[in-house]
Amino acid sequence: MQFELKKTDPFSAARRGTITTAHGVIETPAFMPVGTAGAVKAVHIRELKNDIQAQIILGNTYHLYLRPGLQILAKAGGLHKFNGWPGPILTDSGGYQVYSLTERRKLHEEGVMFHSHIDGSKHMFTPENVMDIQRVIGADIIMAFDECTPWPCDYEYAGKSLDLTHRWLSRCMSRFRETEPHYGYEQSLFPIVQGSTFRDLRIKSAEIVAGHHADGNAIGGLSVGEPAEQMYEMTELVCGILPTDKPRYLMGVGTPANILENISLGIDMFDCVMPTRNGRNGMLFTSKGTINLRNEKWKDDFSPLDEDSTSYVDREYSKAYVKHLFKAGEMLGPMIASIHNLAFYQWLVREARKHIEEGNFTSWKSVMVKQLSLKL
């Protein structure tokens, strides 16, 4: 994997770059649609490519490990072959899901024992087997196994958890170096900075992570309920320590405004379920603010879904029609909203890239952030 830094914004830490993987180039800053179980919910692969113009998608190790399972994924020749997505893929490590989805789990030095949320069956994730699992899934970028602390979190717990995450990181790095990719193309392992919202813990973690000299680095444990200002404070702090010549990935973030603010702090990669999850609930993100299709005001608004957007669904369907689809419980409503929102997120980072290139990112960002937060 190669990262080329092409330009840095003169008025902020925003960066314009390219990541080259075995499955293609990712222009950064980039947003990665989430394909939890190997599919971006309610969206065809063709739409991801042509309409949404996604460059890379994300898969969840926890979900893929449980279903379809490693046997099927290995037999298919990895996730790319299984789901037909030809571009780059990133998989998370399953750490976040183990903490958020399973009720019964037990943390040990060795790893985490947990029960499947599907059938209650017992499983263990360790730094070593999570590397092995991600070798089988075959994503271009794979993530270290960590503990994602909840928020709020007391200092003592956060400190102990961080030490464990760092010990696990060393074990991940070793296992990764000792093993080979399964399908003939290289994979890159990204370590994850943790430390909750404590400055000293985040500094320590960023320094340890940077010391591993990985192909790219991630920031986890944010966007878990803390105020946005604290998120930005942590991002800024950590970006000041992580190497500039490697891509920086802020995990699980966020709203369109969150994304622009974090780009200005030096983040290159994002993922979030918000465009698809909120879309399935009838919420549209647009460049002029958000639209809640559950609202009665749209019932006889026959104007295009979003006049300013680039996606075909925005020209093909009206607000009134899509509102009707949601009211009638028609699957087509969530399908349309998911395409719209993902295409909007891709438009947003494409515009951000353009404005970084033009040198006017910061001015553009301050106008956009105000508009994006309006409720239409």
Add this chain to the structure above:
Amino acid sequence: MQFELKKTDPFSAARRGTITTAHGVIETPAFMPVGTAGAVKAVHIRELKNDIQAQIILGNTYHLYLRPGLQILAKAGGLHKFNGWPGPILTDSGGYQVYSLTERRKLHEEGVMFHSHIDGSKHMFTPENVMDIQRVIGADIIMAFDECTPWPCDYEYAGKSLDLTHRWLSRCMSRFRETEPHYGYEQSLFPIVQGSTFRDLRIKSAEIVAGHHADGNAIGGLSVGEPAEQMYEMTELVCGILPTDKPRYLMGVGTPANILENISLGIDMFDCVMPTRNGRNGMLFTSKGTINLRNEKWKDDFSPLDEDSTSYVDREYSKAYVKHLFKAGEMLGPMIASIHNLAFYQWLVREARKHIEEGNFTSWKSVMVKQLSLKL
């Protein structure tokens, strides 16, 4: 509306024709995907046009009347404008839904009083207001308001119901003649032959229906539980009486084999929820038989969804992947299966048209009917 009969099969009553409507030409025999609430479930308009190659879609008067309601449809300028489907549309009369969806309904000479299945609100459908409602919806082809008898049905009930349906038909025809289309293009009203599975009632009904000299004629009350042989017997009987120079529409039929058999008896138009409903349950129709994706045998079958099919989903996705999507409860599974099945139904009638033109429909049909009924 114009119907041109281009060719009749030398060995059966199968016909090849074209119906010209204000919104375009329909090549017959034709299959109409069902868009109950103004949307074909889980399918984008673009996919209906380009991938499925639907020529005409169906809307349900009962559903559209309740939601979005006539005010919205009128304000939109009719259903075509509301949902963005540019081709011909047919609406049923709501009779079937009143009988099958609502628990509390009461039949009067005047019409049917019923309670909405959505909110329990009280409504009345009469032959007159159902014509008015279908004027507002604005479909190219609209249907007479009838009573669809259940099966089995005793002779006395079927006879009395048929007389009521005929009195209602006269009222529908009068109201239709007295009113004008709302949106500047012509609409055609099709009467419906009823009479359950009683030969004398069907003969009587077909004669009365034929006597109205409508632009096209429909056969209702079949495919409601009776054995296929009885359905074919009734179709053959009625097709022998209905005029040859008008299209014949068999309502709510059916399996791929049912469609081929009824084409051979002289039917020109079909509609059925089976391709979408069964698709949403993981059942695929193919030219070699049916595939139940819930079956474990497909879990590691990485071959294309249907090697012989024309639709892009059949090349883009494997059986194992789509099986996984159904198992994981991913919306993309029903989306893929709906496109596949509708594209298959369109392929089936396209092939039927080709074989009627070539004069070898009957031989082709007997081979196909055997294959279509296999379970893969």
